Amino acid sequence: MKKLTAVLLTLCMTATLTACGGAKGSSGADAGGIKTVTSGKLTVATSPDFAPYEFYAVDENGTPELAGFDIALAGYIADYLGLELEVVPMDFDGVLMELQTKSVDIGISGLSPDPKRESIMDFSDIYYEGGQSFVCKKDNADKFKSLEDTNNPDYEIGAQTGSIQVDLAETNSPNADIIQLTKVTDIVGEVISGKLDGAYIETPVAESYAKNYPDLYVALPVPYDAAEGYAIGVSKGNTELLNKINEAIAKVKSEGKMDEFVATANEQATGEIIEGLLDSDK
Ligand code: ARG
Secondary structure (H helix, E strand, C coil): CHHHHHHHHHHHCCEECCCCCCCCCECCECCCCCECCCCCEEEEEECCCECCCEEEEECCCCCEEEECHHHHHHHHHHHHHCCEEEEEECCHHHHHHHHHCCCCCEECCCCCCCHHHCCCEEECCCCECCCEEEEEEHHHHHHCCCHHHHCCCCCEEEEECCCHHHHHHHHHCCCCEEEEECCHHHHHHHHHHCCCCEEEEEHHHHHHHHHHCCCEEEEEEECCCCCCCECCEEECCCHHHHHHHHHHHHHHHHCCHHHHHHHHHHHHCCCCCCCCCCHHHC
């Protein structure tokens, strides 16, 4: 794993996927009048620790590639806009930061349209639905029969830095020691190894990793009403881009393509967790 990590580091700090020829424009505006941070490109921030949304899939040759239905959706949108796709992998709190500073055009990263984020980004329409879960190690399944059981000062409970799961942890397990980690893959690893007693994770993600790691147990559903579903974060004030993205989302759904992207991502998300990809920035 370590050797692979080193290879991955050199390979994957910035992954560029070309979706199509890309219509070149001048001064950051493409033929359709859409402004992007780099002319002719759609620059997308994502946190690939989140199967089946975005993750690294390793092919037969051991080559890691960005995969997931968010990545497929990013490609579809770039194509729709006639722009070249540039996906920039980073930790999830980085995705929020890059959107806030308008260093990227969009963030596709299993983002919940949390009203608290509305001051730093615009949200597209919802492109996918999913719920929230509390996970633990299978051996500890008996300890967590209800959410009240998680609210114990003896427990260390994980949540990804910057995510709505931190709020869920603070709401449901205020007496526990809440440990924030930058990568969901590390959270999963620490739950399995017993370093964390449990964690709050998106249900589709928890189920995906539980399939590959039977020691991970999806123990409890967690209520969350604030921002159901997943949306694309769009650089604030770029209304033309936002409108076009909403058109593309309506199209990808009506064509049944989104369902295809999800099915493919679920098939691909059967491999080992690749962790430590961004270890150099820790
Ligand atoms: N849906 C949650 C949020 O918006 C978590 C998203 C984490 N995404 C990721 N790629 N790790 O806060």
